[in-house]
Amino acid sequence: MVSDTQQATETRPQIHVQNAIKSFNGRVVVDVDDLVLGDQPIEGLIGPNGAGKTTLMRMIMHSTALDSGTITLSNANGGGDVVISDLPTYWMAPHGLVKSNQVIMDFDNLTILDSMLLAVATAKYEKPHRIFDERDLYDDNIEAMQEYMDFFELGDPIRFAGSAGEKKLLDIIRCLLLEPKFLLLDEPTAGLPEDVTEKVVEVVRKLADKGTSVVIVEHDLNVIWNLCDEVHFMAEGSVVLRGSPEEIRQNSTVVEKYLGEGHV
């Protein structure tokens, strides 16, 4: 008998990065020959500051244009292979590929509720004489929004996000509300208190169990070692190693270039 988890794994979407190069001001910052993401439910992407992790994620979303190379998405929304490096960024989220932001991106003057609603607003809610039909938008999404508001104990949603951590969390919730099939998280727990970090870890695990592929960039290595089934190590623009968390944390190159002596 095939379990739900097994079934979810078989249809798990993958991203294939081939010969992808990006330079800024004549300096190559990403040069990835052949990388498959999504073999395992939750994969980590780690490496020193400036290794190119965020740039690689942005190249996948096509919010940074590639100099050359190809990025393909397989199995998202039951479809075949799609060359996403040919497609605009706005194509990604409606087709299941979603990314959170390393740097906090939020509106100063939107309430928590409005900010969440904005993530789920699509053309279907547009009406001839107004931009959105707010009532439908609210009714269709309040259950999911309430679930996350309760889970993360956000309290009154008719207020502005009070702290950097809350804004960061809101960015993650907006990603979750989009029901991603492939989720890229760029330092999701940076600046979050420990109890909220634990909740983010829990929610990511649940998502992966249901068949979403997750790739997570994080400098908090406890999160990586606890959460990831596999880890990619990136240095100077290239993914130089791939292995289990145990293999990666013991590898001499990783220790030398990133972890330093005496790491745990």
Ligand SMILES: Nc1ncnc2c1ncn2[C@@H]1O[C@H](COP(=O)(O)OP(=O)(O)OP(=O)(O)O)[C@@H](O)[C@H]1O
């Ligand atoms: N828009 C840009 N213009 C010029 N240089 C850039 C730009 N974006 C990134 N870089 C450079 O590319 C390199 C890779 O940066 P990137 O942000 O991808 O690294 P990272 O691995 O995410 O680092 P961190 O762990 O600090 O977030 C860095 O040297 C950075 O300064």
Ligand SMILES: [Mg+2]
């Ligand atoms: Mg980064």
